[in-house]
Amino acid sequence: MEQIRIGIVCYPTFGGSGVVATELGKALAKEGHQVHFITYSQPSRLDFLNENLFYHEVDFRTYPLFEYPPYELALSSKMVDVALNEKLDLLHVHYAIPHASAAYMARQILITKGLYVPVVTTLHGTDITLVGRDPSYEPVVTFSINQSDVVTAVSNHLKEETLAYFRISRPIEVIPNFIDLERFKKQKKEHFKKAICPAGEALIVHTSNFRKVKRIEDVIRIFYNIRRQIPAKLLLIGDGPERTTAENLCREMGICEDSRFLGKLEAVEEVLSVADLFLMPSEKESFGLAALEAMACEVPVISSDAGGLPELNIQGVTGFLCPVGDVEGMSRKALFVLDKNHLPRFKENALKRAREFDISRILPRYEELYRSAIAHSKEPA
Numbered sequence: 001m002e003q004i005r006i007g008i009v010c011y012p013t014f015g016g017s018g019v020v021a022t023e024l025g026k027a028l029a030k031e032g033h034q035v036h037f038i039t040y041s042q043p044s045r046l047d048f049l050n051e052n053l054f055y056h057e058v059d060f061r062t063y064p065l066f067e068y069p070p071y072e073l074a075l076s077s078k079m080v081d082v083a084l085n086e087k088l089d090l091l092h093v094h095y096a097i098p099h100a101s102a103a104y105m106a107r108q109i110l111i112t113k114g115l116y117v118p119v120v121t122t123l124h125g126t127d128i129t130l131v132g133r134d135p136s137y138e139p140v141v142t143f144s145i146n147q148s149d150v151v152t153a154v155s156n157h158l159k160e161e162t163l164a165y166f167r168i169s170r171p172i173e174v175i176p177n178f179i180d181l182e183r184f185k186k187q188k189k190e191h192f193k194k195a196i197c198p199a200g201e202a203l204i205v206h207t208s209n210f211r212k213v214k215r216i217e218d219v220i221r222i223f224y225n226i227r228r229q230i231p232a233k234l235l236l237i238g239d240g241p242e243r244t245t246a247e248n249l250c251r252e253m254g255i256c257e258d259s260r261f262l263g264k265l266e267a268v269e270e271v272l273s274v275a276d277l278f279l280m281p282s283e284k285e286s287f288g289l290a291a292l293e294a295m296a297c298e299v300p301v302i303s304s305d306a307g308g309l310p311e312l313n314i315q316g317v318t319g320f321l322c323p324v325g326d327v328e329g330m331s332r333k334a335l336f337v338l339d340k341n342h343l344p345r346f347k348e349n350a351l352k353r354a355r356e357f358d359i360s361r362i363l364p365r366y367e368e369l370y371r372s373a374i375a376h377s378k379e380p381a
Contacts, residue, residue, distance in 0.1 A: 003034055004034070004089050004371070005088045005089045006034065006090050006370065007036045007082055007083060007088045007091045007117075008025045008035060008036065008037050008092050009075070009102070010094040012039045012042060012043040012046075016287070016290075018043055018094070020122075020178070020289065021043070021092075021122075022037075022043040024178075024363075025037060025046075026050070027180070028052075028367075029050045029052040031363065033367075034052045034054070034086075035052060035053050036088065037055045037056065038079055038082055040057065043055075058078045059074065059078075061074075072105075075098070076105040076109070077106075079091060083106065083110055083115065084110070084113065088117055090117060090119075090373060090374055091103050091106070091107070091118070092119075092120040092122065093120070096121060096123055096128065096144060096145060097137060097141060099121075100119070100121045100147075101140050101144040103144075103148075104143075104147045104148075116377050118149035118373040118377040120150040120369065120370070121145060122175075123145075123151065123152070124154055124158075124286060125154070125158060125284070125287070128141075128161060128165070128166075142166045145162070149377065150372075151171070151172045153172050153173075153174055153175075154176055154286055154287045155176060155286055156174050156308070158286045158308060173369065176362065177289045178359040178361070179293060179357050181354070181355065181358050183269060184272070184354075185273075186297050186298045187269065187273040189274050190274070192270070192273075196235070196274070200231070202231065202232040202276045202338050203274060203275050203277075204234045204279060204334075205237065205272060205275040205294065206234070206279045207236075207268060207278075208280075209238055209239070209240045210243045212241070213283045215281045215325070216236070216243075216246040217242075217246065218327050219234075219236070221249075221253075221331075222302070223259070225328070225331035225334075226334050226335060227255060232258065234255070234258060234260070235275070236261050237262050238264060239264050269293065272293060272296075273297050276299070277300060277302060277319075277338060278295075278299045278300070278301045278319075279301075279302050279303075279330070281303065281322075281325075283324050284306055285308060287311075288301075288303065288309045291312060291313060292312060292354060295312075295318060295350040295353055295354040298347040300318055300319040300337050300349070301313045301318060302319050302322070302333055303322075304326075305321040305323060309321060314353060317349045317353070318349050319337060319350070320333035
C-alpha cells in the first residue's frame with residue numbers, strides 16, 4: 001500500500017470534530033500513512049506514540065497592532081511550512097471556520113512555489129448550522145467550501161442543511177462518524193457499578209460539552225421522572241457553560257444525592273461500560289458521536305429526533321427518538337427501555353448498530369477519497 005502524507009487541521013478539543021479528526025489520524029498512522037497534525041495545541045486524544053504520527057504547533061502571537069491574534073494567517077503559514085518540509089500529498093481540514101479558508105490560502109501560496117496540495121474539507125455541524133449562517137462569515141464559508149477539492153459531511157442531514165443554506169457548487173460526500181470498537185466496548189467494571197449503584201439502581205449517563213444546545217436541563221428533568229418510578233442514579237460527564245444551571249436544578253428538584261457531575265473524563269468508555277441508558281435530548285446534533293460511543297458499550301439511547309440522530313439511533317430498536325423538548329415522552333420511553341424484560345434486547349441491538357460504524361469500515365472510504373483527490377490534482381489543467 002502506497003503511503004499518503006496527510007496534514008490534518010482540527011480543533012484540539014473534546015468536541016466531536018476534534019475527536020473524529022484525531023481518531024482518524026491515529027487510525028491512518030496505524031495503516032502506515034504519515035499523519036501531521038497542525039493546530040494550536042496537542043489534540044486531547046493524541047495520546048499514543050507512532051512513527052507515522054507528528055504534531056506541529058501553530059504559533060500565533062499578539063502584537064500591539066492587533067486587538068486579537070491573527071490565528072488564520074498563522075495557521076495558513078504553518079500549513080505552507082509543513083506541506084513544503086514534510087512533502088504533504090494532501091490537507092484534510094475539519095470544521096469549516098477558519099480551517100477551510102486558511103487551507104485555501106495555503107494552497108494558493110503553495111501553487112506559487114510549484115506545488116499543488118489538494119484540500120479535503122469535512123463539515124461537522126455547528127460550523128454550518130450555527131457559525132456559518134452568520135452573515136459575517138457566510139460568504140467566506142461558501143467560498144471556502146466551493147474551493148475545496150473534496151467536501152464531506154458526517155450525516156445526510158448535515159449535507160442537506162449545507163445545500164439548503166449555502167450556494168454550494170461542489171459535490172458533498174457523506175462519510176459518517178465512526179467508532180474504534182477496540183477501545184469503546186463493554187468492560188468488566190462491576191466494582192464501579194456497585195460503588196455507584198449499591199442497591200442495583202439503574203444507571204443513566206449523559207456526556208456533552210454542556211452548551212445550551214445540549215439541553216442539560218431536559219436531562220435532569222427526564223432523570224427526575226425516571227427516579228420517581230424506579231431507583232436510579234445519574235452520571236453527567238463533561239463541562240461547560242450550563243453546568244452551574246444543571247447543578248442548581250438538581251438541588252431544586254432534590255436529586256443531588258443521586259446525581260454526580262464527573263467533569264471531563266478521558267476514559268469515558270469505563271463509565272459507559274456500566275451504564276444502562278444514555279440520554280441525548282439535544283436541540284441540534286449533526287451526527288451524535290457521544291451516542292455512538294454509548295451504543296458501542298452496549299448502552300441504548302433515548303434521544304431527540306434532531307439533525308442526524310435518526311440516522312444513528314433506530315426507533316424502537318437501539319432506543320427511542322422523541323421531539324426536541326418532549327421530556328415526558330423521553331421519560332416514558334426511558335422507563336420502557338429500562339424494564340428488565342426489554343433492556344437486554346436494546347443493549348444487544350445497540351452494539352449491533354455500533355458495529356456498522358466501526359472505523360475498519362469507514363477508514364477505507366477516506367483512503368479512497370484521498371487517493372482520488374491526489375490523482376485529480378495531478379491531471380493536466
